[in-house]
Amino acid sequence: MVTLLIGANGQLGSELQQAFGDDGLVPLGHADLEVAEAAQVREAFARYRPDLILNTAAYHRVDECEDEPERAFAVNAIAVRNLVQAAGEIGATLVHFSTDYVFDGRQGRPYQEVDPPAPLNVYATSKLAGEYFVRATLERHFVIRTCGLYGLVGSRGKGGNFVETMLRLAREGREIRVVGDQVLTPTSAKDLAKKVRQLAETGQYGLYHITNSGECSWYQFAAAIFELAGMRPRLVETTSAALGARANRPAYSVLDNANLRSLGLDDLRHWRDALEDYLSDRKQITKEA
Numbered sequence: 001m002v003t004l005l006i007g008a009n010g011q012l013g014s015e016l017q018q019a020f021g022d023d024g025l026v027p028l029g030h031a032d033l034e035v036a037e038a039a040q041v042r043e044a045f046a047r048y049r050p051d052l053i054l055n056t057a058a059y060h061r062v063d064e065c066e067d068e069p070e071r072a073f074a075v076n077a078i079a080v081r082n083l084v085q086a087a088g089e090i091g092a093t094l095v096h097f098s099t100d101y102v103f104d105g106r107q108g109r110p111y112q113e114v115d116p117p118a119p120l121n122v123y124a125t126s127k128l129a130g131e132y133f134v135r136a137t138l139e140r141h142f143v144i145r146t147c148g149l150y151g152l153v154g155s156r157g158k159g160g161n162f163v164e165t166m167l168r169l170a171r172e173g174r175e176i177r178v179v180g181d182q183v184l185t186p187t188s189a190k191d192l193a194k195k196v197r198q199l200a201e202t203g204q205y206g207l208y209h210i211t212n213s214g215e216c217s218w219y220q221f222a223a224a225i226f227e228l229a230g231m232r233p234r235l236v237e238t239t240s241a242a243l244g245a246r247a248n249r250p251a252y253s254v255l256d257n258a259n260l261r262s263l264g265l266d267d268l269r270h271w272r273d274a275l276e277d278y279l280s281d282r283k284q285i286t287k288e289a
Protein backbone atom coordinates (compact mmCIF):
# COMPACT_ATOMS: atom_id res chain seq x y z
CA MET A 1 0.00 0.00 0.00
CA VAL A 2 1.50 3.32 -1.11
CA THR A 3 0.36 6.57 0.55
CA LEU A 4 1.33 9.86 -1.08
CA LEU A 5 1.43 12.76 1.37
CA ILE A 6 1.23 16.21 -0.25
CA GLY A 7 2.43 19.13 1.89
CA ALA A 8 4.45 16.71 4.00
CA ASN A 9 6.47 19.35 5.87
CA GLY A 10 3.44 21.44 6.82
CA GLN A 11 1.77 21.56 10.21
CA LEU A 12 -0.76 18.80 9.55
CA GLY A 13 1.54 17.04 7.06
CA SER A 14 4.16 16.48 9.77
CA GLU A 15 1.61 14.92 12.10
CA LEU A 16 0.23 12.76 9.29
CA GLN A 17 3.75 11.45 8.71
CA GLN A 18 3.85 10.37 12.37
CA ALA A 19 0.37 8.87 12.30
CA PHE A 20 0.83 6.91 9.06
CA GLY A 21 4.42 5.82 9.77
CA ASP A 22 7.19 5.25 7.25
CA ASP A 23 5.88 2.06 5.73
CA GLY A 24 4.82 2.85 2.17
CA LEU A 25 4.58 6.57 2.81
CA VAL A 26 5.90 8.94 0.14
CA PRO A 27 6.20 12.45 1.63
CA LEU A 28 6.21 15.27 -0.93
CA GLY A 29 6.98 18.91 -0.13
CA HIS A 30 6.09 21.91 -2.26
CA ALA A 31 9.50 21.72 -3.92
CA ASP A 32 8.70 18.15 -5.08
CA LEU A 33 5.21 18.85 -6.40
CA GLU A 34 3.22 21.94 -7.37
CA VAL A 35 -0.42 20.87 -7.15
CA ALA A 36 -1.57 23.74 -9.37
CA GLU A 37 0.35 22.15 -12.28
CA ALA A 38 -1.82 19.34 -13.66
CA ALA A 39 1.06 17.75 -15.59
CA GLN A 40 3.22 17.54 -12.45
CA VAL A 41 0.36 15.91 -10.54
CA ARG A 42 -0.19 13.27 -13.26
CA GLU A 43 3.54 12.60 -13.46
CA ALA A 44 3.86 12.14 -9.67
CA PHE A 45 0.86 9.81 -9.56
CA ALA A 46 2.21 7.79 -12.49
CA ARG A 47 5.61 7.50 -10.80
CA TYR A 48 4.45 6.48 -7.31
CA ARG A 49 1.12 4.76 -8.16
CA PRO A 50 -0.39 5.64 -4.76
CA ASP A 51 -3.39 3.79 -3.33
CA LEU A 52 -4.09 6.68 -0.99
CA ILE A 53 -3.35 10.40 -1.40
CA LEU A 54 -3.39 12.83 1.53
CA ASN A 55 -3.62 16.44 0.36
CA THR A 56 -2.80 19.11 2.92
CA ALA A 57 -1.66 21.75 0.38
CA ALA A 58 -3.58 25.00 0.64
CA TYR A 59 -3.26 28.74 0.25
CA HIS A 60 -4.76 29.77 3.54
CA ARG A 61 -3.59 33.20 4.59
CA VAL A 62 -7.20 34.23 4.98
CA ASP A 63 -6.80 38.02 4.72
CA GLU A 64 -4.30 37.79 1.87
CA CYS A 65 -6.74 35.61 -0.10
CA GLU A 66 -9.12 38.62 -0.31
CA ASP A 67 -6.53 40.35 -2.54
CA GLU A 68 -5.37 37.18 -4.32
CA PRO A 69 -8.58 35.39 -5.38
CA GLU A 70 -6.94 33.87 -8.46
CA ARG A 71 -4.20 32.29 -6.37
CA ALA A 72 -6.72 31.11 -3.78
CA PHE A 73 -8.81 29.39 -6.44
CA ALA A 74 -5.71 28.03 -8.23
CA VAL A 75 -4.45 26.21 -5.12
CA ASN A 76 -7.64 25.53 -3.16
CA ALA A 77 -9.96 24.62 -6.05
CA ILE A 78 -8.42 24.08 -9.52
CA ALA A 79 -5.45 22.19 -8.08
CA VAL A 80 -7.87 19.96 -6.19
CA ARG A 81 -9.56 19.20 -9.52
CA ASN A 82 -6.13 18.21 -10.87
CA LEU A 83 -5.74 15.83 -7.94
CA VAL A 84 -9.17 14.21 -8.26
CA GLN A 85 -8.83 13.74 -12.01
CA ALA A 86 -5.42 12.12 -11.67
CA ALA A 87 -6.57 10.06 -8.67
CA GLY A 88 -9.58 8.82 -10.64
CA GLU A 89 -7.34 7.70 -13.49
CA ILE A 90 -5.32 5.40 -11.21
CA GLY A 91 -8.21 4.34 -8.93
CA ALA A 92 -6.69 5.98 -5.85
CA THR A 93 -8.51 7.31 -2.78
CA LEU A 94 -8.10 10.99 -1.91
CA VAL A 95 -8.19 12.50 1.56
CA HIS A 96 -8.64 16.25 1.24
CA PHE A 97 -8.81 18.88 4.01
CA SER A 98 -11.25 21.74 4.24
CA THR A 99 -12.34 24.29 6.80
CA ASP A 100 -14.98 25.37 9.31
CA TYR A 101 -14.98 28.71 7.46
CA VAL A 102 -17.31 27.25 4.80
CA PHE A 103 -20.08 28.22 7.27
CA ASP A 104 -21.30 31.76 7.96
CA GLY A 105 -21.54 31.24 11.72
CA ARG A 106 -25.14 32.43 12.04
CA GLN A 107 -26.69 29.10 12.96
CA GLY A 108 -25.92 29.36 16.68
CA ARG A 109 -25.35 25.63 17.18
CA PRO A 110 -22.57 23.30 16.03
CA TYR A 111 -22.57 22.60 12.30
CA GLN A 112 -23.17 19.09 11.03
CA GLU A 113 -22.08 17.86 7.61
CA VAL A 114 -25.70 18.17 6.35
CA ASP A 115 -25.90 21.89 7.17
CA PRO A 116 -25.69 24.18 4.14
CA PRO A 117 -22.40 26.04 3.74
CA ALA A 118 -22.38 29.80 3.19
CA PRO A 119 -18.79 31.09 3.04
CA LEU A 120 -18.07 34.69 4.03
CA ASN A 121 -14.68 35.20 2.39
CA VAL A 122 -12.52 34.31 -0.62
CA TYR A 123 -10.50 31.67 1.20
CA ALA A 124 -13.61 29.82 2.37
CA THR A 125 -15.30 30.11 -1.03
CA SER A 126 -12.25 28.67 -2.77
CA LYS A 127 -12.04 25.83 -0.23
CA LEU A 128 -15.72 25.06 -0.75
CA ALA A 129 -15.17 24.95 -4.51
CA GLY A 130 -12.34 22.47 -3.86
CA GLU A 131 -14.68 20.31 -1.77
CA TYR A 132 -17.23 20.29 -4.59
CA PHE A 133 -14.62 19.20 -7.14
CA VAL A 134 -13.76 16.24 -4.93
CA ARG A 135 -17.32 15.24 -4.15
CA ALA A 136 -18.53 15.68 -7.73
CA THR A 137 -15.69 13.85 -9.44
CA LEU A 138 -14.24 11.12 -7.26
CA GLU A 139 -16.20 8.42 -5.47
CA ARG A 140 -13.31 7.27 -3.28
CA HIS A 141 -12.86 10.39 -1.22
CA PHE A 142 -12.74 11.72 2.30
CA VAL A 143 -13.32 15.46 2.58
CA ILE A 144 -12.41 16.48 6.11
CA ARG A 145 -13.37 19.84 7.55
CA THR A 146 -11.39 20.91 10.57
CA CYS A 147 -10.91 24.02 12.67
CA GLY A 148 -8.22 26.13 14.41
CA LEU A 149 -5.33 23.71 13.86
CA TYR A 150 -2.12 23.81 15.86
CA GLY A 151 0.76 21.39 15.61
CA LEU A 152 4.39 21.27 16.67
CA VAL A 153 5.94 22.45 13.41
CA GLY A 154 3.45 25.34 13.07
CA SER A 155 1.53 26.26 9.96
CA ARG A 156 3.92 27.00 7.10
CA GLY A 157 1.35 29.05 5.20
CA LYS A 158 0.45 31.16 8.21
CA GLY A 159 3.94 31.34 9.68
CA GLY A 160 3.40 29.52 12.97
CA ASN A 161 0.28 28.74 14.94
CA PHE A 162 -1.90 30.56 17.43
CA VAL A 163 -0.41 28.86 20.50
CA GLU A 164 3.16 29.73 19.52
CA THR A 165 2.17 33.29 18.61
CA MET A 166 0.55 33.77 22.03
CA LEU A 167 3.56 32.35 23.88
CA ARG A 168 5.94 34.58 21.88
CA LEU A 169 3.90 37.74 22.53
CA ALA A 170 3.77 36.90 26.22
CA ARG A 171 7.55 36.43 26.34
CA GLU A 172 7.96 39.83 24.65
CA GLY A 173 5.90 41.37 27.46
CA ARG A 174 3.45 43.00 25.08
CA GLU A 175 -0.23 43.69 25.67
CA ILE A 176 -2.13 40.97 23.80
CA ARG A 177 -5.50 41.70 22.18
CA VAL A 178 -7.57 38.69 21.14
CA VAL A 179 -11.12 38.52 19.77
CA GLY A 180 -13.86 37.21 22.01
CA ASP A 181 -16.58 37.20 19.35
CA GLN A 182 -15.35 34.28 17.24
CA VAL A 183 -16.13 30.90 18.74
CA LEU A 184 -14.49 27.69 17.51
CA THR A 185 -12.95 24.41 18.59
CA PRO A 186 -9.15 24.62 18.56
CA THR A 187 -7.90 21.31 17.21
CA SER A 188 -4.66 19.44 17.74
CA ALA A 189 -3.08 18.46 14.41
CA LYS A 190 -1.75 15.34 16.19
CA ASP A 191 -5.26 14.23 17.25
CA LEU A 192 -6.64 14.97 13.78
CA ALA A 193 -3.88 13.02 12.03
CA LYS A 194 -4.48 9.91 14.17
CA LYS A 195 -8.21 10.07 13.49
CA VAL A 196 -7.63 10.51 9.74
CA ARG A 197 -5.70 7.25 9.68
CA GLN A 198 -8.48 5.43 11.52
CA LEU A 199 -11.12 6.90 9.25
CA ALA A 200 -9.23 6.14 6.03
CA GLU A 201 -9.01 2.49 7.09
CA THR A 202 -12.82 2.20 7.27
CA GLY A 203 -13.32 2.82 3.55
CA GLN A 204 -16.50 4.75 4.49
CA TYR A 205 -16.04 7.55 1.95
CA GLY A 206 -17.67 10.93 2.37
CA LEU A 207 -17.67 14.31 4.07
CA TYR A 208 -16.52 14.46 7.70
CA HIS A 209 -16.11 17.10 10.38
CA ILE A 210 -13.15 16.31 12.64
CA THR A 211 -12.24 18.56 15.56
CA ASN A 212 -11.47 18.14 19.25
CA SER A 213 -14.54 18.50 21.46
CA GLY A 214 -15.86 21.54 23.35
CA GLU A 215 -15.77 25.15 22.20
CA CYS A 216 -14.29 28.52 23.15
CA SER A 217 -13.58 31.96 21.77
CA TRP A 218 -10.06 32.82 20.59
CA TYR A 219 -9.82 34.97 23.74
CA GLN A 220 -10.72 32.01 25.97
CA PHE A 221 -8.25 29.85 24.06
CA ALA A 222 -5.50 32.42 24.68
CA ALA A 223 -6.42 32.61 28.38
CA ALA A 224 -6.19 28.80 28.65
CA ILE A 225 -2.76 28.80 26.93
CA PHE A 226 -1.41 31.29 29.46
CA GLU A 227 -3.01 29.54 32.43
CA LEU A 228 -1.59 26.14 31.43
CA ALA A 229 1.81 27.63 30.59
CA GLY A 230 1.90 29.49 33.94
CA MET A 231 2.19 32.93 32.31
CA ARG A 232 0.39 36.15 33.22
CA PRO A 233 0.62 38.58 30.30
CA ARG A 234 -1.68 41.56 29.80
CA LEU A 235 -4.47 39.85 27.82
CA VAL A 236 -7.30 42.06 26.56
CA GLU A 237 -10.53 40.84 24.97
CA THR A 238 -11.40 42.66 21.77
CA THR A 239 -13.89 42.36 18.90
CA SER A 240 -13.56 41.44 15.22
CA ALA A 241 -14.83 44.94 14.32
CA ALA A 242 -12.13 46.60 16.45
CA LEU A 243 -9.44 44.41 14.90
CA GLY A 244 -10.67 45.29 11.38
CA ALA A 245 -9.31 42.25 9.52
CA ARG A 246 -9.75 42.32 5.73
CA ALA A 247 -11.67 39.04 5.52
CA ASN A 248 -14.96 38.43 7.32
CA ARG A 249 -14.91 35.40 9.58
CA PRO A 250 -17.77 33.38 11.06
CA ALA A 251 -18.76 34.32 14.63
CA TYR A 252 -19.51 30.70 15.50
CA SER A 253 -17.89 27.90 13.52
CA VAL A 254 -18.00 24.97 15.92
CA LEU A 255 -18.28 21.70 14.02
CA ASP A 256 -20.26 18.67 15.14
CA ASN A 257 -18.43 15.46 14.19
CA ALA A 258 -21.78 13.87 13.34
CA ASN A 259 -20.63 11.54 10.55
CA LEU A 260 -17.65 10.37 12.57
CA ARG A 261 -20.01 9.68 15.49
CA SER A 262 -22.25 7.59 13.26
CA LEU A 263 -19.21 5.32 12.64
CA GLY A 264 -18.54 5.13 16.40
CA LEU A 265 -15.25 7.00 15.91
CA ASP A 266 -15.94 10.35 17.56
CA ASP A 267 -13.84 9.98 20.68
CA LEU A 268 -11.70 13.08 20.24
CA ARG A 269 -10.73 14.62 23.56
CA HIS A 270 -11.66 18.08 24.84
CA TRP A 271 -9.64 20.92 23.29
CA ARG A 272 -8.21 21.84 26.71
CA ASP A 273 -6.79 18.35 27.28
CA ALA A 274 -5.28 18.38 23.79
CA LEU A 275 -3.76 21.81 24.48
CA GLU A 276 -2.21 20.59 27.73
CA ASP A 277 -0.68 17.66 25.86
CA TYR A 278 0.69 19.99 23.15
CA LEU A 279 2.31 22.24 25.75
CA SER A 280 3.95 19.24 27.37
CA ASP A 281 5.17 17.89 23.97
CA ARG A 282 6.73 21.23 23.06
CA LYS A 283 8.41 21.47 26.48
CA GLN A 284 9.95 18.06 25.87
CA ILE A 285 11.25 19.15 22.46
CA THR A 286 12.70 22.38 23.85
CA LYS A 287 14.46 20.35 26.56
CA GLU A 288 15.93 17.94 23.99
CA ALA A 289 17.09 20.73 21.66
Ligand SMILES: NC(=O)c1ccc[n+]([C@@H]2O[C@H](COP(=O)([O-])OP(=O)(O)OC[C@H]3O[C@@H](n4cnc5c(N)ncnc54)[C@H](OP(=O)(O)O)[C@@H]3O)[C@@H](O)[C@H]2O)c1
Pocket residue numbers: 006007008009010011012013029030031033034035036055056057058059060075097098099100127146147148149150154155156157158
Ligand atom coordinates in the same frame (compact mmCIF):
# COMPACT_ATOMS: atom_id res chain seq x y z
N1 LIG B 1 -4.30 25.89 9.97
C1 LIG B 1 -5.58 25.92 10.32
O1 LIG B 1 -5.95 26.51 11.33
C2 LIG B 1 -6.61 25.21 9.47
C3 LIG B 1 -7.97 25.26 9.85
C4 LIG B 1 -8.91 24.57 9.08
C5 LIG B 1 -8.50 23.89 7.95
N2 LIG B 1 -7.19 23.89 7.59
C6 LIG B 1 -6.77 23.15 6.40
O2 LIG B 1 -5.88 22.14 6.80
C7 LIG B 1 -4.92 21.90 5.77
C8 LIG B 1 -3.50 21.88 6.34
O3 LIG B 1 -3.22 23.11 7.00
P1 LIG B 1 -1.79 23.37 7.68
O4 LIG B 1 -2.02 24.29 8.80
O5 LIG B 1 -1.09 22.08 7.92
O6 LIG B 1 -1.03 24.15 6.51
P2 LIG B 1 0.52 24.37 6.24
O7 LIG B 1 1.34 24.17 7.46
O8 LIG B 1 0.65 25.69 5.54
O9 LIG B 1 0.87 23.19 5.23
C9 LIG B 1 0.51 23.21 3.88
C10 LIG B 1 1.56 22.45 3.10
O10 LIG B 1 1.20 22.45 1.71
C11 LIG B 1 2.29 22.95 0.94
N3 LIG B 1 1.77 23.70 -0.20
C12 LIG B 1 1.19 24.91 -0.20
N4 LIG B 1 0.82 25.27 -1.44
C13 LIG B 1 1.18 24.24 -2.25
C14 LIG B 1 1.08 24.00 -3.64
N5 LIG B 1 0.55 24.93 -4.45
N6 LIG B 1 1.57 22.82 -4.15
C15 LIG B 1 2.11 21.90 -3.32
N7 LIG B 1 2.26 22.08 -1.99
C16 LIG B 1 1.80 23.23 -1.47
C17 LIG B 1 3.07 23.85 1.88
O11 LIG B 1 4.40 23.98 1.45
P3 LIG B 1 5.11 25.45 1.46
O12 LIG B 1 4.85 26.04 2.81
O13 LIG B 1 6.54 25.14 1.21
O14 LIG B 1 4.46 26.24 0.37
C18 LIG B 1 2.96 23.07 3.19
O15 LIG B 1 3.90 22.04 3.26
C19 LIG B 1 -5.22 22.93 4.69
O16 LIG B 1 -6.02 22.33 3.70
C20 LIG B 1 -6.02 23.99 5.39
O17 LIG B 1 -6.89 24.67 4.50
C21 LIG B 1 -6.24 24.51 8.33
